[in-house]
């Protein structure tokens with residue numbers, strides 16, 4: 001891709017005060033990612049690994065403790081006042097829960113109108129036109145404009161929430177499990193909406209989800225996160241075909257199949273034990289305490305990102321061998 | 336007695352009345368679960384899965400009047416019509432629960448150990464001291480490492496997976512014969528999900544419990560359940576052994592659901608397959624099949640009469656005359 005990224009996150013770190021006095025929760029630790037215009041990028045990883053904190057830190061819902069967020073090359077920390085607010089509006093967050101992210105007492109039209117006013121659109125007729133346009137874009141006929149959001153189905157509500165985020169002409173959407181609360185059958189409608197927004201409006205989208213098959217299909221690239229760090233990144237098809245970090249291998253192999261014959265013949269969960277506490281993360285590679293391939297060197301230093309093929313890299317000393325297929329974290333598990 | 340199902344639901348109908356609305360989220364549904372067996376319930380959001388399981392046990396929020404008809408038998412004992420005081424005795428004791436909302440399941444300001452012990456005190460009439468010991472046993476049972484230290488922790492100090500293990504420990508505190516788990520792994524990633532499902536299967540086997548598993552993840556069903564009920568708009572569309580229904584789905588809705596699951600061969604960036612249209616509102620019961628407006632096999636007769644659930648082959652039941660008898664007969 002020879003375009004420049006619309007969003008660039010550099011060495012972002014977000015720490016929370018821990019309940020253990022004087023200690024910190026290292027929720028996001030030295031994460032760098034890029035999003036190009038009109039691209040859907042996946043972010044996957046174990047529950048509690050820091051995906052939401054990363055997303056929230058990017059849009060400013062959480063205060064990063066170090067690192068930079070650049071929008072169109074401009075470091076947000078150098079902005080203030082109206083310029084900062086304008087840039088922040090270009091970064092929108094879509095929440096998992098379409099039930100709590102909308103005000104029940106508002107009609108669909110009011111919810112969108114409010115966002116347009118915040119964006120500084122004063123002319124009521126222009127707002128009305130824009131509302132209709134937005135409802136069209138998300139596939140909700142403008143008839144629903146006067147309905148209260150509480151009268152809508154989950155999928156419709158999620159589309160209203162998306163229309164609201166689009167009202168301010170964002171460059172980037174951070175979507176935090178945007179379809180988890182939706183039905184299988186409505187999920188497809190909302191996913192196709194994301195695909196269309198990307199194509200028609202060029203909105204870039206960071207897509208956080210647990211459903212790996214869904215992420216693979218929607219995202220051109222995927223980041224895999226473990227305990228606050230990105231451990232692997234690559235084009236989705238390549239990464240799903242040749243995962244090269246032991247964690248990524250185990251994560252992808254854990255996705256359940258719909259065929260009961262396959263599922264019932266599984267030997268047991270691949271991943272054993274719990275994710276270590278982000279308050280006291282392991283030294284060196286953070287995955288080493290649960291990695292079937294770990295050696296002494298893994299505890300010494302953080303493994304560097306090893307480049308495997310165009311735009312595909314993994315932070316593991318064995319990444320090249322895992323990528324080639326001469327070793328596998330799964331082979332050891334099965335033995 | 337061995338062959339008697341532990342839970343036997345027949346022709347269950349639930350009407351909910353609130354100040355503003357009347358809905359029938361469950362309309363004549365039948366199924367049963369035996370000891371040591373796991374039944375999965377899947378279906379659209381709002382199709383009645385949660386209400387169907389919790390309303391007969393008196394677990395509905397305040398502000399709604401629940402009207403039940405049909406029969407729900409637990410170990411041969413009829414629950415419908417039983418006084419609230421009697422039902423209350425079953426809750427948490429004969430029947431353990433894992434609720435859909437993971438946030439409300441644990442009290443954020445009380446230690447894990449206390450929360451588990453309380454359930455044991457309540458349901459097994461234990462002294463606080465005996466209950467503490469029981470809590471320790473339970474956290475070991477659900478596979479929590481360093482159990483003594485964990486008992487002193489607060490919920491927010493635990494990972495999502497550990498928290499769900501604690502929720503399961505609480506559900507098991509009363510030594511239930513039936514466990515109802517409503518979306519127990521929806522908030523978890525696939526590695527933790529695999530661990531939690533394995534744990535549920537293990538304790539189910541060890542305690543010889545019956546389990547009802549509500550989920551919308553067909554992969555979860557495939558790995559964990561023996562039988563499945565597919566719900567659509569308050570009714571059962573299809574019912575049968577998981578090994579048959581998932582491999583050879585018959586009802587057009589079941590087929591649509593399974594078809595909508597992304598597959599490995601789908602190219603990156605390809606359109607997602609779904610079902611056309613929207614699920615219906617449940618305000619008024621339908622005359623015909625509620626799936627008709629979204630069904631590609633529908634014939635005019637489908638919107639006239641409610642399709643009965645008919646046994647096709649083996650133990651599979653399908654509520655679709657077109658599938659069961661062909662277009663002409665329908």
Ligand SMILES: Nc1ncnc2c1ncn2[C@@H]1O[C@H](COP(=O)(O)OP(=O)(O)OP(=O)(O)O)[C@@H](O)[C@H]1O
Pocket residue numbers: 016017025027045046047048049050051052053054278491495522524
């Ligand atoms: N406000 C906070 N204070 C202290 N710790 C926090 C706070 N918010 C999150 N954490 C911790 O930071 C870590 C990362 O949490 P986060 O919610 O970002 O994970 P996640 O990857 O989104 O998980 P999930 O998949 O379960 O949504 C967790 O250990 C969490 O407990």
Ligand SMILES: Nc1ncnc2c1ncn2[C@@H]1O[C@H](COP(=O)(O)OP(=O)(O)OP(=O)(O)O)[C@@H](O)[C@H]1O
Pocket residue numbers: 351353358360378379380381382383384385386387395396399435617
């Ligand atoms: N307290 C209530 N008052 C009024 N109606 C209710 C109440 N609880 C549920 N309902 C209605 O009953 C129907 C069935 O709800 P239920 O929660 O059983 O659905 P579900 O199949 O569990 O859906 P989901 O997959 O979203 O959890 C819904 O249409 C819902 O609106």
Ligand SMILES: [Mg+2]
Pocket residue numbers: 051052053
């Ligand atoms: Mg999250």
Ligand SMILES: [Mg+2]
Pocket residue numbers: 384385386435517
């Ligand atoms: Mg439910």
